[in-house]
Amino acid sequence: MSKSNNEGKECIILIRRSIEDKTKNLSMEYQEQMCLNKAKEEGYKVTEVLREEISAYNTPIESRPALQKLINIVKNGETDAVICWKKTRLVRNMTEEVILSKIILEDSNCLVIFADPTELPMERTDINRLMHMIQGWQNEIEVTNLRSMIKQHLRERAKSGRYVGGNYTGYRWNKDTKKMEFVPGEIETVKKIFNWYLYDGHSASKISKMLNEQNFSTKKGKQFFPYSVCYILSNKIYAGYYRWGFTTSKRRAKAIEAEGVDLKVNWVQPIISLEEWKKVQEIMVDRSGKKRGQKRDYSRVSSSFFLLSGKVVCGVCGKVMASHNGSRNFIDKQGTKKTSEYLRYICRNRDVEHNSPKSINSKTIDNQIKDETLSFIENADTQSILRQAETQMAEYTKSINLELTSIERKINKIKVEMAHIKTNMVQTSHSELVEVYEEEYLVKKSELNTFQTRQKTLKSNIDEVVITEKDVYDYIDFLKSVTSNDTYPREKIIRMFDTLIEKVIISGDNVEVILKWTLRSNDVPVDLFSGLKFTYQL
Numbered sequence: 001m002s003k004s005n006n007e008g009k010e011c012i013i014l015i016r017r018s019i020e021d022k023t024k025n026l027s028m029e030y031q032e033q034m035c036l037n038k039a040k041e042e043g044y045k046v047t048e049v050l051r052e053e054i055s056a057y058n059t060p061i062e063s064r065p066a067l068q069k070l071i072n073i074v075k076n077g078e079t080d081a082v083i084c085w086k087k088t089r090l091v092r093n094m095t096e097e098v099i100l101s102k103i104i105l106e107d108s109n110c111l112v113i114f115a116d117p118t119e120l121p122m123e124r125t126d127i128n129r130l131m132h133m134i135q136g137w138q139n140e141i142e143v144t145n146l147r148s149m150i151k152q153h154l155r156e157r158a159k160s161g162r163y164v165g166g167n168y169t170g171y172r173w174n175k176d177t178k179k180m181e182f183v184p185g186e187i188e189t190v191k192k193i194f195n196w197y198l199y200d201g202h203s204a205s206k207i208s209k210m211l212n213e214q215n216f217s218t219k220k221g222k223q224f225f226p227y228s229v230c231y232i233l234s235n236k237i238y239a240g241y242y243r244w245g246f247t248t249s250k251r252r253a254k255a256i257e258a259e260g261v262d263l264k265v266n267w268v269q270p271i272i273s274l275e276e277w278k279k280v281q282e283i284m285v286d287r288s289g290k291k292r293g294q295k296r297d298y299s300r301v302s303s304s305f306f307l308l309s310g311k312v313v314c315g316v317c318g319k320v321m322a323s324h325n326g327s328r329n330f331i332d333k334q335g336t337k338k339t340s341e342y343l344r345y346i347c348r349n350r351d352v353e354h355n356s357p358k359s360i361n362s363k364t365i366d367n368q369i370k371d372e373t374l375s376f377i378e379n380a381d382t383q384s385i386l387r388q389a390e391t392q393m394a395e396y397t398k399s400i401n402l403e404l405t406s407i408e409r410k411i412n413k414i415k416v417e418m419a420h421i422k423t424n425m426v427q428t429s430h431s432e433l434v435e436v437y438e439e440e441y442l443v444k445k446s447e448l449n450t451f452q453t454r455q456k457t458l459k460s461n462i463d464e465v466v467i468t469e470k471d472v473y474d475y476i477d478f479l480k481s482v483t484s485n486d487t488y489p490r491e492k493i494i495r496m497f498d499t500l501i502e503k504v505i506i507s508g509d510n511v512e513v514i515l516k517w518t519l520r521s522n523d524v525p526v527d528l529f530s531g532l533k534f535t536y537q538l
Helices: 028-042 065-075 094-107 126-159 186-198 204-213 226-233 274-288 298-303 362-378 382-427 431-464 469-481 490-500
Strands: 010-016 045-052 081-084 111-114 171-174 179-182 241-244 247-250 253-257 261-264 312-314 322-331 337-346 359-361 501-507 510-515 533-537
Touching: 010 028, 010 065, 028 045, 028 081, 028 111, 045 065, 065 094, 094 126, 126 241, 126 261, 186 204, 186 226, 186 274, 204 226, 226 274, 337 362, 359 362, 362 490, 362 501, 362 510, 362 533, 382 431, 490 501
Parallel strands: 010 045, 010 081, 081 111, 312 501
Antiparallel strands: 171 179, 241 261, 247 253, 322 337, 337 359, 501 510, 510 533
16 A cells, blocks of 8 residues: 555656667656656655666566566555656556556556656556557557667668677777777687687587686686587687678567678787688588587497488489388298398389389498599599589679679669759759758668669679689699598598588489589688589499
8 A cells, every 4th residue: 555645755766778869868867857856846755766777678577677676666555656757768568568557557556657748647547548558559669660770770880890799709899999909818718729620620529628628718707618619710700800780689589681791890800811710611511511510420420321311312203312221031041030131222202103213222322422433533624624613603603793784774773863853952942842852862872872882792702703723723632632541431431421422313323423512702602513523324
C-alpha cells in the first residue's frame, strides 16, 4: 500500500543514459534536474534517485538493475510515485509497457509522472491506455529505425577507413592518436601464434596447449583454446586490414548477410605481411576440411575405409554414390562357413535405368585414383593448363565487364539527372522548391557514390585477378610437391585426396577425375576454375 496523505507524498526518480543523442537536453544531469523540479512542483519528497548508466537500447528488463530495484520498491508499497523525464527512459517497447503498466499502475496503485511537459500522462483510463499502446508501437518503429541508422552510420565510417569498434588481442585503441597501439605481452603472444602455425607447422590445438603450458593468457585473462587461436589466425587486422560489417545481428533473430568492409588502413601497424596471412588461411582451409577453424577429426582420418567418400559420382544419373560396407556369408570348398567383408561405392538411384554396374569396389578405385593422379601430376603439361586457365579467366572477366557496362550507363544517367536538378535550382527563386531540389540532389549524389564504389571494386577485381604463366608453374610445383615422398602413409593419401580431388565420375569402365584449382587474387580467394581433368579406363 502507498503511504497516507498525512505522512507526506514520496517519489522515486529514474534517469537513464541515452545513446540517441549526446546533446545537453538528454544528458543524465539534465534529466535529473528536470525530474527534481517536477517533484517539487507536484509536492513530492524525493526519497531516491535511481541512475541507469547502461543503455536500455538492447537490454531486457531483467538485465536493468536500477529498474529491478524500482519494481521491488513499488511492489512493497514504499513510494507513491515514479518520476522520469520521458516514457522512453522507462520502457522501450510495447511488451515492457504492458509488464510495467500492470506492476505499477494496476497492482501497486502507484503514479507515473513524466517531467517533460510534452509527454502524454499515464492514467488508468481505457482511452489513455489505448493512446499509450499506440505511442508504444510508434516507439518500437523509432527504435528499429534508430538501429538501422546507427548500423548505416557505422558502415559509412568503416567504408571511409575509420575505426568503428572491435577488440583484438595484441592491440588497443588510442583515442588521442586515433591509432591502434601494441599491448606489451599480448602482441608477442600473437607473433608466437603466427610463427608456430605458419613456420613450425603446429596445429591450433597444439598451439593452445603450448601457450597454456607457458602460462600465456587471452586478452580477457583466460586460457587458450583451439577456437581462440583460430580466431586470431583468421583475423586480417594483423596484416593491416580492417574488416567490418559482413553480417549484421538482429536481436533474437538469425544474423543476415550485409555489405562488408575490407580495407587496408594506416591506423594499425601490421605484424605479418598480407602474403603470410593468405598462406595461413590456405593452411587452415586445407587442415580443417569444410569449416575453417574446425577441429580435425583424427579418429575419422585414421579409421576411414573410404578415401573418396562424397566425391564419387555416378556418370549415368549424376548422383553421388554412397559409401557402403557390409559382409557376406559363404561356405568354402572344405565346407567351412566363412564371412567376407566388402567395401563399395554404390549408386542407389532407382529412378534411372543403369546399363552399367551400379557398384564398384572402393579399395580398387581408391588405389587406382591415387596411382593415376600421381601419374598425371608427373606428366602435367604447363602450356595446356595455362590455355585452360586463360579460357576460364576470359569467361570470368566477361561477366564483370557486362556489369561494368550496366553501371556506367546508370552513372551517366544519374549525372544527367543531377545536372537538370542544378539547372532547376538556379532558375527558381522559391525557397521551398530550392529545399526540394537540394534533397533530390543529395539522394542522386548518394546513388552516384554507391555505383562509383561498385565500379571501382569491379575494375580492381579485373586488375588484380590476372592469371600468368608463373601462377601455372606455381600450381604445377604445388602438385608435384605431393609426389616428393616415395612412401605414402594413409593420412598423407587422405590429405592428398582432400586437397586435390574435386570429383570422380564413373561411367561404366570410364573414369573421369577432376582436380581442385582455386585462383587467389591479391585480397581474397576466387573459385574461378572447374578444375583440371583427366580420364582413364578401369
